[in-house]
Amino acid sequence: xxxxxxxxxxxxLRHFTVFSPEERNAINTACGGSALVARxxxxxxxEGDRPRGVPLILEGWAFRYKTLEDGxxxxxxxxxxxxxxDIHGSILRKMDHSIGALTQVRYVELTRxxxxxLAALGPRVHQALWWDSLTTAAIQREWTVNLxxxxxxxxxxxxxxxxxxxxxAVGMIxxxxxxxxxxxxxxxxxxxMTPVHVxxxxxxxxxxxxxxxxxxxxxxxxxxxxxxxxMFNPAYLHLDHExxxxxxxx
Amino acid sequence: xxxxxxxxxxxxLRHFTVFSPEERNAINTACGGSALVARxxxxxxxEGDRPRGVPLILEGWAFRYKTLEDGxxxxxxxxxxxxxxDIHGSILRKMDHSIGALTQVRYVELTRxxxxxLAALGPRVHQALWWDSLTTAAIQREWTVNLxxxxxxxxxxxxxxxxxxxxxAVGMIxxxxxxxxxxxxxxxxxxxMTPVHVxxxxxxxxxxxxxxxxxxxxxxxxxxxxxxxxMFNPAYLHLDHExxxxxxxx
DNA sequence: CGTTTCCTTGACTTAACTCAAGAGGAGTGG
DNA sequence: CCACTCCTCTTGAGTTAAGTCAAGGAAACG
Numbered sequence: 001x002x003x004x005x006x007x008x009x010x011x012x013l014r015h016f017t018v019f020s021p022e023e024r025n026a027i028n029t030a031c032g033g034s035a036l037v038a039r040x041x042x043x044x045x046x047e048g049d050r051p052r053g054v055p056l057i058l059e060g061w062a063f064r065y066k067t068l069e070d071g072x073x074x075x076x077x078x079x080x081x082x083x084x085x086d087i088h089g090s091i092l093r094k095m096d097h098s099i100g101a102l103t104q105v106r107y108v109e110l111t112r113x114x115x116x117x118l119a120a121l122g123p124r125v126h127q128a129l130w131w132d133s134l135t136t137a138a139i140q141r142e143w144t145v146n147l148x149x150x151x152x153x154x155x156x157x158x159x160x161x162x163x164x165x166x167x168x169a170v171g172m173i174x175x176x177x178x179x180x181x182x183x184x185x186x187x188x189x190x191x192x193m194t195p196v197h198v199x200x201x202x203x204x205x206x207x208x209x210x211x212x213x214x215x216x217x218x219x220x221x222x223x224x225x226x227x228x229x230x231m232f233n234p235a236y237l238h239l240d241h242e243x244x245x246x247x248x249x250x
Numbered sequence: 251x252x253x254x255x256x257x258x259x260x261x262x263l264r265h266f267t268v269f270s271p272e273e274r275n276a277i278n279t280a281c282g283g284s285a286l287v288a289r290x291x292x293x294x295x296x297e298g299d300r301p302r303g304v305p306l307i308l309e310g311w312a313f314r315y316k317t318l319e320d321g322x323x324x325x326x327x328x329x330x331x332x333x334x335x336d337i338h339g340s341i342l343r344k345m346d347h348s349i350g351a352l353t354q355v356r357y358v359e360l361t362r363x364x365x366x367x368l369a370a371l372g373p374r375v376h377q378a379l380w381w382d383s384l385t386t387a388a389i390q391r392e393w394t395v396n397l398x399x400x401x402x403x404x405x406x407x408x409x410x411x412x413x414x415x416x417x418x419a420v421g422m423i424x425x426x427x428x429x430x431x432x433x434x435x436x437x438x439x440x441x442x443m444t445p446v447h448v449x450x451x452x453x454x455x456x457x458x459x460x461x462x463x464x465x466x467x468x469x470x471x472x473x474x475x476x477x478x479x480x481m482f483n484p485a486y487l488h489l490d491h492e493x494x495x496x497x498x499x500x
Numbered sequence: 501c502g503t504t505t506c507c508t509t510g511a512c513t514t515a516a517c518t519c520a521a522g523a524g525g526a527g528t529g530g
Numbered sequence: 531c532c533a534c535t536c537c538t539c540t541t542g543a544g545t546t547a548a549g550t551c552a553a554g555g556a557a558a559c560g
Contacts, residue, residue: 064391066391066395074398096485096486134341141346149323151515185537192398194518196539402548502560511550514550519543520541523539
């Protein structure tokens with residue numbers, strides 16, 4: 001038997017609050033609908049489409065992106081298992097960007113009603129969903145800072161640091177090792193540089209003994225060092241049990 | 251007598267839905283608390299602070315920013331009159347960035363309860379508040395694209411285009427003329443370039459007869475041309491009466 | 501007025517891009 | 531099993547967009 005559907009989501013939300021077993025069950029039930037699969041490099045939803053439900057990533061990595069008229073493409077966000085993509089976006093009539101699958105992605109689409117029902121479970125769940133979308137927004141802001149102020153090496157290091165912390169939050173890291181199913185071209189589109197330059201920066205991080213990365217196998221050899229290079233401050237991820245004050249269980 | 255407090259906010263929300271007179275009154279009442287004033291170049295709230303209420307800008311321009319350890323600073327967002335800053339941010343314990351006043355800013359701080367009361371007025375208001383925070387997120391995404399993919403001239407043009415559309419949405423533009431109370435250094439911090447280079451790009455836009463800008467007086471001499479340079483597509487602002495389907499009044 | 505802030509310009513430097521070619525794997529089909 | 535393609539990564543050489551440094555001018559301010 002496999003992990004419950006909301007396994008990764010619950011792992012993440014645990015950084016904000018502590019749920020009762022009933023709440024956990026209810027969340028798992030809500031997320032237990034029939035899973036959809038997007039094949040690698042296909043879109044889950046495309047710019048211009050009318051938003052359907054809210055995708056919850058169960059397995060695999062997805063990404064949001066936007067394409068300019070002349071073909072330049074920017075990856076706006078990365079989504080890991082447990083991520084809710086755009087929790088309230090269904091209010092808008094048209095997607096202003098696309099969501100694609102980096103790897104094969106298993107996901108469920110939560111309906112508006114399902115989200116509302118979850119929120120109605122009580123203030124803990126309600127606020128946890130809020131926290132989710134607020135942290136998503138905070139990540140987006142940090143990406144803005146990253147692109148605006150950091151140089152290439154810092155930008156790349158920062159992205160690696162963020163991914164490490166986020167993967168850790170959903171229990172997908174083994175010490176400092178994890179899978180990063182991104183190509184250097186993907187990294188280029190996420191960090192606003194050319195693939196060639198990403199390659200040079202990756203070499204630089206390798207030669208400084210900060211990372212090991214071959215195929216999908218990634219390891220931070222010196223996380224503190226990597227954070228220093230990136231000037232990474234994880235506060236924006238709001239993973240530090242912010243919501244303990246809401247915790248009815250102790 | 252002066253304009254009702256939610257004047258600009260209502261002007262903006264009108265792009266999403268149409269309110270009944272009762273709803274409008276209720277919104278104005280909620281926003282009618284005693285206004286606060288932030289002096290020019292002072293902070294409304296600072297990174298690390300506990301969020302208080304949700305600032306609603308009544309007059310003046312504000313900006314969100316984040317500072318790196320070494321002093322580099324990125325302006326993450328600009329806020330015009332009628333903007334609600336971070337409508338649900340009060341759930342988080344600590345601000346991960348600061349909000350400052352570009353000009354003198356008059357604003358009110360809406361409490362969590364006031365927001366909840368507004369949302370309880372009915373689905374139109376509730377969804378309009380949602381729409382507000384979704385468009386804020388969409389703008390943040392577009393800034394990510396802007397910083398990641400566009401070159402200096404495009405970036406600057408794009409920001410001008412966005413400001414024109416947003417100012418128009420709150421009725422603060424006269425044809426193609428408006429006030430832009432930003433210094434070139436502010437623009438530099440918003441677009442991730444140096445003030446010197448902003449200056450050169452401004453000159454370039456002037457010499458192409460696309461803009462006039464002296465002091466605070468700004469005019470787009472050729473908005474289509476400016477949009478072309480920027481590859482500006484206003485869809486992300488979601489100003490096209492998306493919510494007419496929610497409109498009970500016709 | 502004098503002072504400060506903001507804008508402007510020029511000369512020089514540098515980070516990152518471009519173009520091009522080759523190497524290493526992974527998968528496919530004969 | 532080999533030959534093939536395709537994709538990703540890697541490296542080098544030359545180019546360019548943007549940054550840096552420095553100084554002067556204009557405008558706003560008190």
